[in-house]
Amino acid sequence: MDIRLEETRSGGRYVATIDGHEAEMTYSRTSPKLIIIDHTGVPDALRGKGVGQALALHAVEEARRGGWKIIPLCPFFKAQAARHEDWRDVISG
Structure with missing residues (x-):
């Protein structure tokens, strides 16, 4: 699956396009070392x-x-992070 990054000054989104449908995960950057993932959208x-x-x-x-x-x-x-203990090295809060 090809996932691309679209960045803005204050954040961005990861986007996957499959069969003409676009799914996204958006984030805000609070500092050079911290992001907040605030939305995941996957079409039906x-x-x-x-x-x-x-x-x-x-x-x-x-x-x-x-x-x-x-x-x-x-x-x-948040639910995915709770299921994957191996992600704890990058999860904050």
């Missing part, structure tokens, strides 16, 4: 295909590479 056409999970894992891998932490405000991401 992509539900059950692991797209949300792939976006969450991508965010975790990016945090590890970038040396930053994630505050999980998004209910979906």
Whole structure:
């Protein structure tokens, strides 16, 4: 699955486009070393295909590479983080 990053000055989003449908995970950057994941949106056409999970894992891998932490405000991401103890190295709060 190809996931791309779209950045703005104060945050950004990870986007996966599959069969013409777009799923996203948005975040706000509070500092160079901390982001807040605040929303995951997966259209009905992509539900059950692991797209949300792939976006969450991508965010975790990016945090590890970038040396930053994630505050999980998004209910979906927060639930995924609770299921994955191996993500605790990048989860804050």
